[in-house]
Amino acid sequence: MTDTLHERPVLVVDFGAQYAQLIARRVREAHCYSEIVPHTMSTEEMLARQPAAVVLSGGPSSVYADGAPWLDGGLLEAGVPVLGICYGFQAMAGCLGGDVARTGQREYGHTPATITEPDSTLFAGQPAEQSVWMSHGDAVTTAPSGTRVTATTPGAPVAAFEDDERRLYGVQWHPEVLHTSHGQQVLENFLLRGAGLQPTWTSAHVAEELVASIREKVGDAHVICGLSGGVDSSVAAALVNAAVGDQLTCVFVDHGLLREGEAEQVEQDFVAATGVDLVVVDAQQRFLDALAGVSDPEQKRKIIGREFIRVFEQAARDIAGSADAEGHPVEFLVQGTLYPDVVESGGGTGAANIKSHHNVGGLPDDLQFTLIEPLRTLFKDEVRQVGLELGVPEAIVWRQPFPGPGLAIRIVGAVDADRLATLRRADAVAREELSAAGLDREIWQCPVVLLADVRSVGVQGDARTYGHPVVLRPVSSEDAMTADWTRLPYDVLARISSRITNEVAEVNRVVLDVTSKPPGTIEWE
Ligand code: XMP
Numbered sequence: 001m002t003d004t005l006h007e008r009p010v011l012v013v014d015f016g017a018q019y020a021q022l023i024a025r026r027v028r029e030a031h032c033y034s035e036i037v038p039h040t041m042s043t044e045e046m047l048a049r050q051p052a053a054v055v056l057s058g059g060p061s062s063v064y065a066d067g068a069p070w071l072d073g074g075l076l077e078a079g080v081p082v083l084g085i086c087y088g089f090q091a092m093a094g095c096l097g098g099d100v101a102r103t104g105q106r107e108y109g110h111t112p113a114t115i116t117e118p119d120s121t122l123f124a125g126q127p128a129e130q131s132v133w134m135s136h137g138d139a140v141t142t143a144p145s146g147t148r149v150t151a152t153t154p155g156a157p158v159a160a161f162e163d164d165e166r167r168l169y170g171v172q173w174h175p176e177v178l179h180t181s182h183g184q185q186v187l188e189n190f191l192l193r194g195a196g197l198q199p200t201w202t203s204a205h206v207a208e209e210l211v212a213s214i215r216e217k218v219g220d221a222h223v224i225c226g227l228s229g230g231v232d233s234s235v236a237a238a239l240v241n242a243a244v245g246d247q248l249t250c251v252f253v254d255h256g257l258l259r260e261g262e263a264e265q266v267e268q269d270f271v272a273a274t275g276v277d278l279v280v281v282d283a284q285q286r287f288l289d290a291l292a293g294v295s296d297p298e299q300k301r302k303i304i305g306r307e308f309i310r311v312f313e314q315a316a317r318d319i320a321g322s323a324d325a326e327g328h329p330v331e332f333l334v335q336g337t338l339y340p341d342v343v344e345s346g347g348g349t350g351a352a353n354i355k356s357h358h359n360v361g362g363l364p365d366d367l368q369f370t371l372i373e374p375l376r377t378l379f380k381d382e383v384r385q386v387g388l389e390l391g392v393p394e395a396i397v398w399r400q401p402f403p404g405p406g407l408a409i410r411i412v413g414a415v416d417a418d419r420l421a422t423l424r425r426a427d428a429v430a431r432e433e434l435s436a437a438g439l440d441r442e443i444w445q446c447p448v449v450l451l452a453d454v455r456s457v458g459v460q461g462d463a464r465t466y467g468h469p470v471v472l473r474p475v476s477s478e479d480a481m482t483a484d485w486t487r488l489p490y491d492v493l494a495r496i497s498s499r500i501t502n503e504v505a506e507v508n509r510v511v512l513d514v515t516s517k518p519p520g521t522i523e524w525e
Pocket of ligand 1: 517
């Protein structure tokens with residue numbers, strides 16, 4: 001059972017490009033609820049979801065290729081407004097009786113488009129000359145009868161068409177990418193003018209809907225939620241708390257691998273802001289003991305994952321025991337699964353295991369919890385907005401990604417209390433300076449890595465030093481799958497470097513990591 005919403009979705013049919021998630025996000029930015037479905041889903045199933053509109057995504061295939069994804073014409077006759085994009089546009093044209101040809105004229109990247117019908121539904125209020133992002137080989141050469149051509153480009157005589165009567169629309173280019181000058185306006189025109197939707201998907205509305213659906217699902221059962229200090233678990237907890245506050249117990253396992261101030265953010269600030277009932281398990285020594293002498297990154301991850309589950313499981317059993325005594329069975333465990341995880345686990349081909357990421361979950365079967373996943377319909381930016389709506393502290397809402405195994409995988413070498421203290425201090429200085437320079441939202445994250453097994457000679461106050469280097473790893477990214485190293489201003493780098501070498505006794509050298517991902521990963525371990 002999922003945590004359902006009472007919304008009619010805009011279905012984004014995924015024809016296999018990487019663009020479907022982006023389209024779904026843009027639709028939501030236009031304040032309309034969207035869901036992604038695979039192109040293999042039958043028309044009956046799609047219609048059973050009562051879509052308010054349908055968007056056909058781009059795809060890598062040529063409509064002429066063997067096994068090219070197929071569009072069922074029935075979807076275009078169901079009376080549901082449809083927008084076809086790129087491949088979806090061509091498939092739509094083909095289905096409706098237009099011609100799609102291999103013109104031999106590929107268009108890729110920035111392309112000038114001319115809007116020939118400035119009063120049209122998709123292009124009303126926009127300039128006649130636009131720069132659009134293209135990626136196609138085939139092109140629609142004859143528009144289907146009953147549609148009017150509304151735009152052209154040098155390589156696509158029919159670059160957009162529309163039929164207001166049947167509410168069918170299409171564009172050859174990608175309105176969802178930022179390189180397309182009026183892309184978001186085209187999407188909004190389709191949704192609001194073409195399909196006649198109301199822009200009601202706002203964070204206040206989402207929070208209200210989710211709270212109501214959690215309340216309905218939970219009834220008077222008891223709920224447990226693990227807090228990590230990150231935005232996902234915090235917002236998930238805040239939602240459940242808003243729904244069934246006195247039936248929720250949050251558990252924070254302090255493994256001692258968080259950064260400076262983060263445990264306090266959970267234990268004090270989050271509790272003060274939301275009023276959740278929090279159990280803190282101080283497991284710092286236990287994690288240090290388990291990690292003693294271990295340098296191998298995968299080994300560290302496994303140990304942390306294993307210890308985490310054990311500690312959390314014990315806490316859950318204790319809570320289940322005491323809640324039983326009150327007569328409320330503990331039935332639910334909250335998990336901060338996001339919509340991209342749901343989409344990717346449903347349709348993905350499975351990525352290679354580069355690093356074993358651990359998350360709360362994988363609890364033994366005998367605990368018998370039903371999962372409650374309040375964020376499984378949301379993208380990360382929406383989670384943040386809902387968090388703000390619920391009064392989650394900004395420091396948590398805007399926290400940059402931080403790995404579950406924490407500072408342990410930012411110490412190259414074995415982990416011990418002193419090394420953790422050194423890294424924590426250096427990291428705090430880097431974060432302070434990045435914040436002071438107003439760069440928090442510019443960068444994706446900036447791991448600070450302690451090379452604990454490396455020493456170099458330095459000189460400080462006339463004395464020779466023999467300390468450790470730290471590495472600054474500032475990266476820019478959209479989704480952490482790929483990343484580039486961030487060109488931080490030299491003066492910010494200089495301040496970070498001089499403060500760390502002055503203030504952190506064990507560190508006498510600061511170096512900058514200028515590797516993109518790939519080939520480097522973001523974290524060093
Ligand atoms: P990499 O190092 O694989 O990191 O380029 C990609 C993103 O994932 C985070 N990361 C982790 N998150 N458990 C987590 O929850 C982990 O074991 C883990 N390892 C890396 C990393 O911070 C980056 O945002």
